[in-house]
Amino acid sequence: MxxxxxxxxxxxxxxxxxxxxxxxxxxxxxxxxxxxxxxxxxxxxxxxxxxxxYDSREIWRLAECAPGLGPLAGxxxxxxxxxxxxxxxxxxxxxxxxxxxxxxxxxxxxxxxxxxxxxxxxxMDCSRQSRARRGMRQVRSRHATSCRMDQEIGPPTDQPGAPFGLDSVYAAAQRSRDDASPVKPCFLPAYRRLIESLAEEADLTPTGVAVTRSRLVFSLVNQLKVRELVESSCIDPELWGDDAVFVLGLPGTGLHRLQRLLNEHSALNIPTLWEILSPTSEWRPRRHQALSDDPFEHALWAHLGQHDSFRAPDLGAPYGDHLLLTYAFHTPSASLEYRIPTYADWLQAQDASEAYRFHRYALAAILDRVRGGTPLLVNEFHSLKLPALLSAYPHARVIRVHRDPLVSLSNVASISTLRRQAWSHRVDPREVTAEWARRLTAVLNEPGGYSEALPGHEVLDVTYPEVVETPLLTVRRICDFLRIPLPTGIERRVLEQCDQFPCEPGAVDTYFCLDEEALPESFREQRAMYCQRWGLPGS
Structure with a gap:
């Protein structure tokens, strides 16, 4: 036809x-x-x-109906x-x-x-259309290309009165979707583990309970909206993100500096905070518009704003993509703000391939409406689940930023302590430090993990001292790696951006003064080998 x-x-x-x-x-x-x-x-x-x-005979056979007279007769x-x-x-x-x-x-x-x-x-007739859809799903499942996530759907059973119970959270999410069709939530095992840890271990304040419940509703709304777009074939995730570039580091490495430098290049497309918060929204804020009253970031940055070293980012500023995994309830970054060790340990042992497949769905929703340039995603927590990331993005290019793990531990422990104080009655800095030391040790010790070679993938390794001391040369190396030009005008903007680094969002100048001898021996051994391998101070 x-x-x-x-x-x-x-x-x-x-x-x-x-x-x-x-x-x-x-x-x-x-x-x-x-x-x-x-x-x-x-x-x-x-x-x-x-x-x-296209040969559609197999579709019609599985649908158990005749093709009919064709589209022109409809x-x-x-x-x-x-x-x-x-x-x-x-x-x-x-x-x-x-x-x-x-x-x-x-x-x-x-x-x-x-x-x-x-x-x-x-x-076409509704009954024929539904049978054709069932046939399409069978063909997709045979070729492992289905966009549905039914394998983790379970009955929404809750304890009566539970503040984070799935029944009430799902009902609130449905009310927020403006007469949208009902879509069953996914990733329920992760959700149940998360709310159990929140209820039993986080020791939340009343404000923490209210904000956390709003975040759960917000996450579920975004999950349902993204899946509805993909599962109804409005967006094909295979068309988006295949050329994505990921900038990784250990938690606490501090990638905001490099992110802001690369954001000056017009050939790179770094998602903004608003795009991450609302991957399906058509509205775009002004570049320097302040945070709205959203449940994820506004309350957090209002608390952190009491400290001189923190400044809230603009909605139009580049931001990390860890929230896309939060919408699937599979994000290690939740441990930054909550004391949930049981959930974090469970999550570290899980295969996150399905969560990263959803991550690609959400990224496709963003790129479908905000086009132009190579997608560049900057996130320290991808290093904890690198094999799952590469399974969802088999052609991804990776830029790894290496920094002394002791400094990374100091950074992530101090930031985690400040963030947990926003929602919890009690926060023990020593406990936070020990928890993150254990997680960094597991990342460094994992076979085929963050610090190992990645066969079949293009990888560029840079050190954090290079980013600080020679920022323009580092940007040139990255542009050569990505095979994109670096015009003189962009070089000038990169140098101008360097003057603003002391005020970067989330920057912390006063870290915990850690006693290295008090840290676990396994962490010290892994740190020494890591620094020696990448020529970092402290080796």
Whole structure:
């Protein structure tokens, strides 16, 4: 079937307007597309204009129904419905449009409209369509390419009155989604482990309980929104993130400096705080807009703002992507703010491949609306689950930043202590230090882990002293590694950015003064070998 024949059939039924020129050269269409804003890119236009052949016999066989007369026969029965739908879109927010959207929420198609105006297009009988979808899921599962995450869905059973119980949190999440279709939550084993640790070990203050519950609702809302987009085929995660670059370090390495330097390059796309907080939102804040009253960051930075060494980031500033894993309840960064050792130990022993597959879904939702440049994600906690990261991003390029583990431990222990004080009745700095020393030792000692070679992946190793002492040379090395040019204007902006480092978000100048002899012997041994291998001070 030719796209032109489908458009002509729809125009003949009064669904679309008549087109004066039937045929145009592809290059002319590409030039015209570049002059207007919209969700259709060059790749999508080429998919419509160039011949593609697909064998769908297996789909119809599994669906147990005949193909029928074809797509061109569908508009004859659906023309009236399509015309009324287009009228409903014109009346944005009208009752008729909302009623149509609510009754057919599972039958969405991607079109050149803002996401909040997507409406269903139904060209086949519902029963046949549902059977075809079941057939598609069977084919996808056979090839291990399914976008669904049903294997971790369980019954939402809670204890009555539990503040973090799944029943109440899921109900609050559904209310926040504005008449959206019900989607079952995933990653329930991780959720249950997390709330058990929060209830039994975190010793939360009343404010901590309220903020934590809001965060759980917020995480579940984002999880459901992202999965709904992907599972309804509105976004294909295979099209996004394949060229992603990850900047890693041990927890406490301090990657904000390098992140801000690389953010000056227009060929790199680093997600901002708002994009991480709302991966499915169309709204974009101004570059220097202050934090809104969101449950994740506003309350935390209000507490940290009492300390001179902390300054809250802007919503439009580059930010770490650890929150994308938080929406799947699989993030080690939760231990920064909560005393939850049982959950953290359980999480360290789990295979995080499914959580990172969701991470790719959320990144695809961001990149689908914020396009341009190579995706660059900066996060210290990916080093704790590097094999799972590379399983979800098999073609990822990795930049590892190496720093003395003793300094990293001092940094992460001090930051964790300050953050836990925001929500907990009691915080013991010695206990925090011992906990993070144990985790860093496990990372350094893991076979095939962070400090080992990564066969099949492009890896660039830099040291933190290089980032501080020769920032421009370090940026040049990274650009050569990524095979992107470094114009003179960007070099000048990089040097200007270096003057602002004392005020970087989250920077801490006064760390714990750790007694190295009091640290576990296993940590000291791993630290000595690590520093010697990478030529770091302290070897």
């Amino acid at each position: 030719r796209v032109a024949d489908l458009l002509a059939t729809l125009a003949g039924r009064g669904v679309l307007p008549e087109v004066a020129e039937r045929d145009r050269p592809l290059e002319r269409c590409l030039t015209a597309r570049a002059r207007i804003r919209g969700r259709i890119g060059e790749r999508q236009l080429r998919l419509l204009s160039e011949d593609h052949w 508009p004859a029965d659906a023309a009236h419905w399509c015309r009324s739908l287009l009228v409903g879109i014109g009346r944005s927010g009208s009752a008729s449009a909302r009623a149509t959207s609510k009754s057919l929420h599972n039958e969405r198609s991607v079109c050149n409209l803002p996401r909040d105006q997507w409406r269903p297009v139904r060209l």
